[in-house]
Amino acid sequence: MFVVVVIIWSLLWVFMFRRESNSGAYFAGMFRVANVEFIPEYRQVESHEFASMANKIQHVVSYVYKQSSVSRLYKQAVISDLSNNNKGGVLVHFWMVFVVPRLKTPAVCEECVGAIFRDSVYTSLQNRSSVGYLLSLPVDLDSILINAVQRSDYTSIAAGSQCIEKLYANLPGMRIPLNVFSSWGGVSCHVKLTAAPGFLIRLTVSSFLVQPTDCVDDGLVVYDALLPMRGRILLRLCEPVTEAFSLVSTSNVMLLSFTMTSGNKNFRGDFEAIIEELCLSRIEIKSHPDFTGDLYSPFYPSLLPPQCSCTWTFQTYSSALGVALHFKNYVLKLKDMKACDQGWWKINEVIYCGTYVDHSTVFRISNPSPEVEFRCSSRTSVQAFEASYTSYNISQPCPESHFLCTTGLCVDKVRRCDGLDDCQDESDEIFCSRPSTNCAGSGSLHPLFVCNGERDCSNGVDEINCTQETTCSGISFQCSSGPCILKKNAKCDGVFDCRDQSDERDCECGDPSPVKKEASSSSERIVGGVNSVEGEWPWQVSLLFSGSMYCGASVLSSDWLVSAAHCFSKDRLSDPRLWRAHLGMLNQGNAKHEAEIQRIVVHKYYNAFTFDYDIALLQLKKPWPPTLSALIKPVCLPPPSHTVTDSHLCWVTGWGYRSEGDKVLPTVLLKAQVFIQSQTDCKKSYSLASPRMLCAGVPSGEQDACRGDSGGPLSCQEPGGGRWFLIGIVSWGLGCGRPNLPGVYTRVSKFTSWIYSHIS
Numbered sequence: 009m010f011v012v013v014v015i016i017w018s019l020l021w022v023f024m025f026r027r028e029s030n031s032g033a034y035f036a037g038m039f040r041v042a043n044v045e046f047i048p049e050y051r052q053v054e055s056h057e058f059a060s061m062a063n064k065i066q067h068v069v070s071y072v073y074k075q076s077s078v079s080r081l082y083k084q085a086v087i088s089d090l091s092n093n094n095k096g097g098v099l100v101h102f103w104m105v106f107v108v109p110r111l112k113t114p115a116v117c118e119e120c121v122g123a124i125f126r127d128s129v130y131t132s133l134q135n136r137s138s139v140g141y142l143l144s145l146p147v148d149l150d151s152i153l154i155n156a157v158q159r160s161d162y163t164s165i166a167a168g169s170q171c172i173e174k175l176y177a178n179l180p181g182m183r184i185p186l187n188v189f190s191s192w193g194g195v196s197c198h199v200k201l202t203a204a205p206g207f208l209i210r211l212t213v214s215s216f217l218v219q220p221t222d223c224v225d226d227g228l229v230v231y232d233a234l235l236p237m238r239g240r241i242l243l244r245l246c247e248p249v250t251e252a253f254s255l256v257s258t259s260n261v262m263l264l265s266f267t268m269t270s271g272n273k274n275f276r277g278d279f280e281a282i283i284e285e286l287c288l289s290r291i292e293i294k295s296h297p298d299f300t301g302d303l304y305s306p307f308y309p310s311l312l313p314p315q316c317s318c319t320w321t322f323q324t325y326s327s328a329l330g331v332a333l334h335f336k337n338y339v340l341k342l343k344d345m346k347a348c349d350q351g352w353w354k355i356n357e358v359i360y361c362g363t364y365v366d367h368s369t370v371f372r373i374s375n376p377s378p379e380v381e382f383r384c385s386s387r388t389s390v391q392a393f394e395a396s397y398t399s400y401n402i403s404q405p406c407p408e409s410h411f412l413c414t415t416g417l418c419v420d421k422v423r424r425c426d427g428l429d430d431c432q433d434e435s436d437e438i439f440c441s442r443p444s445t446n447c448a449g450s451g452s453l454h455p456l457f458v459c460n461g462e463r464d465c466s467n468g469v470d471e472i473n474c475t476q477e478t479t480c481s482g483i484s485f486q487c488s489s490g491p492c493i494l495k496k497n498a499k500c501d502g503v504f505d506c507r508d509q510s511d512e513r514d515c516e517c518g519d520p521s522p523v524k525k526e527a528s529s530s531s532e533r534i535v536g537g538v539n540s541v542e543g544e545w546p547w548q549v550s551l552l553f554s555g556s557m558y559c560g561a562s563v564l565s566s567d568w569l570v571s572a573a574h575c576f577s578k579d580r581l582s583d584p585r586l587w588r589a590h591l592g593m594l595n596q597g598n599a600k601h602e603a604e605i606q607r608i609v610v611h612k613y614y615n616a617f618t619f620d621y622d623i624a625l626l627q628l629k630k631p632w633p634p635t636l637s638a639l640i641k642p643v644c645l646p647p648p649s650h651t652v653t654d655s656h657l658c659w660v661t662g663w664g665y666r667s668e669g670d671k672v673l674p675t676v677l678l679k680a681q682v683f684i685q686s687q688t689d690c691k692k693s694y695s696l697a698s699p700r701m702l703c704a705g706v707p708s709g710e711q712d713a714c715r716g717d718s719g720g721p722l723s724c725q726e727p728g729g730g731r732w733f734l735i736g737i738v739s740w741g742l743g744c745g746r747p748n749l750p751g752v753y754t755r756v757s758k759f760t761s762w763i764y765s766h767i768s
């Protein structure tokens with residue numbers, strides 16, 4: 009009996025557990041077979057010609073890996089496609105499967121698998137070419153690319169998928185319609201596009217109707233390859249598209265990988281073969297002083313592919329004239345240690361990186377005949393850009409009586425320090441001496457004092473006629489029906505200021521109801537903070553990533569939260585399924601409501617190096633229940649003209665660390681009072697502070713936000729017990745609680761319209 013049990017147990021172990029403890033490692037790859045003529049039959053996987061070629065190649069790949077150090081793990085290679093290609097020969101697209109014991113590390117790494125193949129080709133190189141002979145198969149060393157892929161990619165495309173379509177664009181200029189419906193054939197569908205060799209593919213997306221779920225349920229990934237290779241993603245489309253746009257491949261193949269759950273989902277668009285643009289031109293800037301011309305990125309208005317290059321050679325009319333490039337939403341900055349990822353520029357032998365911004369800039373080249381070289385340098389497709397060029401007087405870039413902004417724009421000197429952002433980056437509004445109040449003079453009162461709700465002049469002239477309709481500007485409050493008034497903080501102040509009363513609409517916000525009046529000032533500290541009481545910050549949210557407290561956020565409505573982009577910027581952090589929002593919570597672990605996240609919208613200009621545009625929106629899967637509305641309440645959003653004066657009370661709140669070296673997070677929600685600094689002072693601490701940032705703290709540094717508070721609110725109360733507005737979002741800072749190094753916050757008033765465009 010005992011022997012039988014042992015035998016059965018051993019067999020069970022061998023067949024069940026051992027098998028279970030193995031797992032697959034999947035790779036997709038491609039390489040070029042040189043010196044072989046492509047024949048049309050290779051397009052048909054069923055053809056005899058394909059089978060015979062694929063067999064030969066499969067044999068070679070297997071031979072390479074069976075000779076290698078991972079021979080015992082190698083299972084099989086499958087040749088999925090043979091395509092013709094711009095360099096001649098045949099491009100081979102293949103899958104590989106390895107079986108790896110789960111407990112044995114390391115697994116087969118991506119670099120190792122690639123290196124094995126490359127080494128084999130390398131050792132067989134002949135002459136001085138990049139072609140090596142593997143069992144007499146001529147493989148181009150430079151063309152080898154091997155990527156690890158998900159098992160799901162392999163099973164949905166390689167392992168007998170029902171939904172693969174192959175389409176060809178044989179003639180340039182013919183747009184081939186491409187419509188995909190959710191009923192097409194399952195959740196995952198793949199469309200492989202191939203153009204004739206020598207051409208590129210332009211895909212036009214006319215509309216994409218899907219549920220916006222961060223590509224969890226519905227989405228489209230466009231690859232610059234025929235297999236889903238991670239290193240070759242051109243575009244991930246997770247949101248519905250209603251306005252058509254197009255993008256371009258870097259070779260003659262493209263793969264569209266659709267995920268569409270059931271429902272009325274569909275994709276409409278087309279694709280075509282296009283010729284590679286020769287982006288090379290000589291531009292003469294004529295004598296006429298107002299002469300301007302336009303410069304477009306290659307394939308404009310299509311998105312820019314990861315590879316492209318352009319050279320523009322300019323010639324101005326006189327050696328005293330340089331060339332000014334006026335960009336709509338792009339800026340050139342000297343390249344530093346970091347790689348350029350939104351465009352690489354060489355202008356007169358100096359290298360610059362381009363970056364997309366939300367304002368216009370001017371780049372001046374003080375040379376009458378400069379050569380401007382541009383290269384695409386992003387990993388995926390990026391926005392196209394457009395610039396106009398003019399000549400300018402090198403010795404005097406701006407007209408006399410004008411001020412040169414750091415954006416390169418020229419603005420009238422009288423506009424310097426006038427309280428309005430004329431330069432579009434506020435460079436005309438920093439390092440201004442505090443304006444004198446000048447209460448006696450008529451009409452020349454500095455905008456800082458006008459209608460800010462405070463009596464700056466003893467005669468009160470700064471606070472009169474504040475609700476009279478005037479021309480709209482950056483410092484006026486715009487009523488919904490269009491007209492503007494000078495009263496800066498008219499929003500939700502309990503007084504009807506706009507004729508249409510829109511200033512008091514949607515004002516169920518920023519009105520907490522703490523259960524006890526004040527906390528008995530305990531000695532617990534955030535950085536220099538005290539415990540909050542229940543209901544004091546009903547918009548405060550704790551965001552948990554994979555079960556651990558990671559960031560803060562604020563409630564904007566029943567299903568939207570706002571937080572910092574940097575909380576979601578890396579691979580897994582951008583997956584909404586791994587996040588939970590804890591709402592109506594005072595002590596960690598005691599949330600009144602736990603919400604799942606449906607979607608994370610990170611600002612498209614968020615810059616992970618500079619933390620510029622550090623803002624993200626989170627949509628909840630379900631709204632929080634109205635029964636909790638005593639403990640969960642939205643915060644008010646400041647309109648663009650909102651100003652914070654010395655009479656505002658501002659607090660930063662969160663469950664973050666209490667000091668730089670702290671190891672344990674507090675359980676109770678802490679609050680610390682901080683003061684908002686002028687942008688001039690902010691720039692003294694952090695020269696990199698952008699107009700989208702604000703500094704807040706205390707001179708000693710003793711009250712501050714710290715790690716873990718990120719994404720959480722900096723809330724300011726309107727003077728006289730008014731409502732609470734979300735003025736900042738905890739973003740960054742040098743250390744925590746250091747003197748003269750305040751916390752840096754995302755300036756929310758710069759994002760009001762961006763926020764409303766997504767949440768309403």
Ligand code: 4AZ
Nearest residue numbers: 714715718740741744751
């Ligand atoms: C952080 O790492 C962080 N002292 C947040 C705020 C500050 C510093 C660091 C400001 O999340």
